[in-house]
Each structure stands twice: as structure tokens, then as C-alpha cells.
């Protein structure tokens with residue numbers, strides 16, 4: 001295991017870098033303890049405080065210093081599930097290869113900013129092919145917009161096939177040089193019923209632990225399972241009712257349970273480490289990091305969600 005990360009940090013100081021245009025940085029609320037930037041801002045030379053960037057993760061990650069992040073806890077948009085109604089969103093790709101390729105390219109950018117002993121916790125759900133139905137019925141239960149069209153069945157798959165999305169992405173990341181260290185089954189004891197009658201109801205998602213190098217920081221004692229046993233690869237974590245999500249998250253359709261984010265942060269960081277979520281959504285990972293005394297960097301494409309993160313993080 002690598003040496004712990006013990007650099008001191010302060011939330012109230014900004015490292016002024018040569019050529020840095022301070023006017024580009026803005027704080028939308030006076031009591032915010034983090035910087036809010038856009039992907040067009042100048043490069044941040046040193047992460048002395050937490051940073052929220054509005055933009056496409058692929059470009060926004062270029063703003064961060066090399067090897068500055070200890071761990072990434074993230075849940076990218078799933079393929080063809082939700083329409084976030086904004087240009088450059090990941091997930092609306094017509095082809096499966098484009099979707100996987102786009103994520104691999106973004107994770108190449110993540111690798112640059114990750115410390116040598118850094119890790120990635122990557123949560124992704126699976127999906128079925130559409131059986132060549134191009135239309136998707138509106139989701140009446142979820143206020144968020146489901147994709148109105150479904151992509152064609154990828155070559156080599158058949159109608160109604162389970163795609164294996166998490167594993168396809170995991171293999172692609174492995175090919176791109178990442179170490180694939182664990183597959184965790186996130187079991188949802190309160191999963192919604194499904195109307196299907198020809199297979200069991202889906203009640204889990206996958207979380208992969210990946211590392212930049214063969215050796216990396218992992219605190220095996222930071223979280224214990226039932227009966228104080230070492231954590232196993234099946235995690236029972238209920239999805240959380242919105243009112244328990246530490247703040248107003250009603251505006252976001254795909255919020256990760258706080259318990260899941262906290263667990264990953266605890267296992268892979270120490271006080272003062274920097275945690276990144278390149279697809280920050282409503283900011284669950286960032287909130288977990290803040291509450292555990294870690295600095296954080298969040299990237300989110302949709303300005304409305306950046307606002308939501310600002311409200312959630314400022315009031316916590």
C-alpha cells in the first residue's frame with residue numbers, strides 16, 4: 001500500500017497561479033466554500049480548495065493539476081436511459097461502441113489527474129436491447145425525461161438480450177490500461193417491481209473498483225460489514241427516499257444513495273484527500289466527501305444541476 005496523503009489544505013485560500021485570471025472564478029453565494037468554474041476557465045494550478053466545474057467532463061478535466069485526485073466516485077449516464085436534454089451529454093449515443101468509446105476517452109483524462117496510488121469507483125446499471133422498438137413510452141413515475149427514442153440493437157445482439165453494459169465498459173477500461181480490482185454487486189433491497197414475467201426482477205447494479213497502478217491506497221479497516229467482518233463484494237444498500245438525501249434533490253432523476261458514496265470515499269481516502277466526480281449530477285459524492293472532511297472536485301454538464309449542487313453543498 002502506498003504512503004498516506006497528508007498534505008495540509010485550507011478552504012479559504014486560493015492559490016494564485018501565474019497568468020491566472022481570477023475574474024473567471026465566481027462564487028454564486030457569499031458563504032460558498034468552493035470555487036465554481038466553467039470548462040473555459042484557466043487551468044487550476046493547485047487544488048487548495050474544492051472546485052465545481054460546469055462543462056463537459058472530457059474538456060473540464062484538463063483544468064485540473066496532474067496527479068491531484070486520490071479517488072473518483074462516479075456514476076456516468078447509462079446508455080440511452082435518460083435524456084438530460086443538453087448538447088454533449090454522454091448516454092445519447094446511437095451506437096454502443098460510441099458510448100463505450102466516449103467513456104473510455106473521458107477516463108483517459110481522469111487517469112492524468114489521478115495520483116499514482118489513486119482509484120476509481122464506477123457505478124453502472126445494465127440494460128436490455130429494445131427488440132428494435134425505436135419508441136420508448138414516457139416514464140410516468142419519474143419526472144425526469146426518459147430517452148424518447150431507443151437506439152438500434154447493437155451488432156451481435158438479439159432482441160431482448162441483456163447487454164452487459166458494465167462489463168463491456170470494464171473490459172474496455174482494462175484494455176485502456178486500468179487495473180480492474182473488484183466487482184461489487186450493489187443489491188437494492190427496496191428495488192421497484194417490474195412488469196416482466198419471463199425473467200427475475202432486476203434488483204442490483206454494478207460498482208467496479210479500478211486502480212491506476214497495481215498498488216494503490218485502500219483502507220481495508222475503514223468500513224466493516226455485518227458482524228464486523230471485512231467488507232464483501234455484495235453490498236445491500238437501499239435507494240434513498242428523496243427527503244433523506246440531505247437536501248433538495250427533487251430536480252435530479254438519478255441520485256446515488258449517500259451510504260454508497262460515503263463507503264467508497266472512506267475506503268479510498270483520508271482526511272484532506274481530494275475526491276472527484278466527473279459526472280456529479282446532484283452532488284452526492286461531493287457531499288459525502290465534504291462531510292467526511294475531504295476536498296472535492298465536481299464536474300457537471302447541465303447548468304441547472306450545477307445550481308442544485310451549489311444549493312446542496314452550501315447548506316450542508
Ligand SMILES: C[S@@+](CC[C@H](N)C(=O)[O-])C[C@H]1O[C@@H](n2cnc3c(N)ncnc32)[C@H](O)[C@@H]1O
Pocket residue numbers: 055056057058074075076077078084088089090252254255256257278279280281282283284285299300301302305
Ligand atoms: C447518473 S447522473 C449522476 C448522479 C449522481 N451520482 C448523483 O448522485 O446525483 C449522470 C450525470 O452526468 C451528467 N453528464 C452527462 N454528460 C456529461 C458530460 N459529458 N460531462 C459531464 N457531465 C455529464 C448528467 O447531466 C447527469 O447529471
